[in-house]
Amino acid sequence: MSRIGKKPITIPAGVTVSVKDAVVTVKGPKGTLTQEVDRDIIVEVVENEVIVKRPTEQIRHRAMHGLYRSLISNLVKGVTEGYKKELELVGVGFKATNAGNVLDLSLGYSHNIIFDVPKELSVTTTTEKGQNPKIFLESADKQLIGQVAAKIRGLRKPEPYKGKGVRYSDEVVRRKAGKAAGK
Numbered sequence: 001m002s003r004i005g006k007k008p009i010t011i012p013a014g015v016t017v018s019v020k021d022a023v024v025t026v027k028g029p030k031g032t033l034t035q036e037v038d039r040d041i042i043v044e045v046v047e048n049e050v051i052v053k054r055p056t057e058q059i060r061h062r063a064m065h066g067l068y069r070s071l072i073s074n075l076v077k078g079v080t081e082g083y084k085k086e087l088e089l090v091g092v093g094f095k096a097t098n099a100g101n102v103l104d105l106s107l108g109y110s111h112n113i114i115f116d117v118p119k120e121l122s123v124t125t126t127t128e129k130g131q132n133p134k135i136f137l138e139s140a141d142k143q144l145i146g147q148v149a150a151k152i153r154g155l156r157k158p159e160p161y162k163g164k165g166v167r168y169s170d171e172v173v174r175r176k177a178g179k180a181a182g183k
Contacts, residue, residue, distance in 0.1 A: 005065035009050040009073050012080050017050055017072075019043045024050075024072055028079025030140040031120075035075055041068050050076075078140040085149040087135040091156075091164035096125045096133045103135070107156040107166065115152060120144055134169070 011017055015028040024035045024043055037043055041064055042053040052069040054061040077083075089096055095106040101123055103115040117123050121139040135152065139145040149168070158165035160176040167173060 003066075005052055005054070005069045007069065009052075009069065009076055011045075011048045011050060011076065015076060015079060017045050017076070019045060024075070026072070026075040026079050028076075028140075030079045030082050033075045033078055033141060035068075035071050037068050037072075038064050041065065043068070043072070074142045078142055082138055082140050083142050083145050085137040085145050086169035087137070087149060087152055088167055088169050089133040089135070090158065090167060091162075094133060094156075094164075094166075095127065096135050097127075098123050098125045098135075103152070105152075105155065108164075113155055115155070117148060118144060121148060 012028075015026065018025045019037075022037050022039050024037055026033050026035075040055055040061060042055065044051045044053070050072055052065060052072065054065040089105075089107070091108060093106065093108060097104045098117075101117040101119060101121070103117055103123060103125070105113040105115060107113060117137075120141055121137055121144065124136045124138075125133065126136070127133045137145050137149055153166045153168065156165045158167045158171070158173045160174060161178055163173050163175060165173075
């Protein structure tokens with residue numbers, strides 16, 4: 001049995017979970033999220049817990065058992081606490097400003113990059129003297145916030161020689177030695 005899949009998900013106060021036609025809907029203080037579940041996987045709401053079961057021991061069912069339990073757990077955590085990502089711009093002249101959900105990034109190219117952030121996310125930027133500019137993303141949807149952060153990071157990935165680029169705040173960039181000096 002899957003160690004992750006057999007753990008029940010506790011539903012905190014103020015959160016409602018409903019299952020209808022293989023779609024799990026979670027409503028909470030931070031919004032409503034839905035997740036489509038494979039038809040073979042059984043999702044039950046018992047009192048204040050969500051239990052995910054699988055019908056057989058097939059490899060396919062065993063693989064999906066833990067997956068859907070984790071996805072539903074992420075929905076419950078998202079509507080109660082929410083998720084945060086912090087990106088850091090490392091490089092001379094790199095800037096980030098936002099007007100609503102439109103990010104204006106200056107990443108060393110000949111032009112600024114205008115990035116539209118989905119309305120489900122909230123964006124803030126900070127620029128403090130002596131520190132690198134930072135972008136803060138907040139959302140209830142873990143998958144969406146991760147994908148948007150990865151797209152922003154993909155605009156200028158951190159390079160290994162000088163470490164310049166857009167990186168997650170907790171990311172460690174492995175540095176390489178430069179070209180050896182001539183004789």
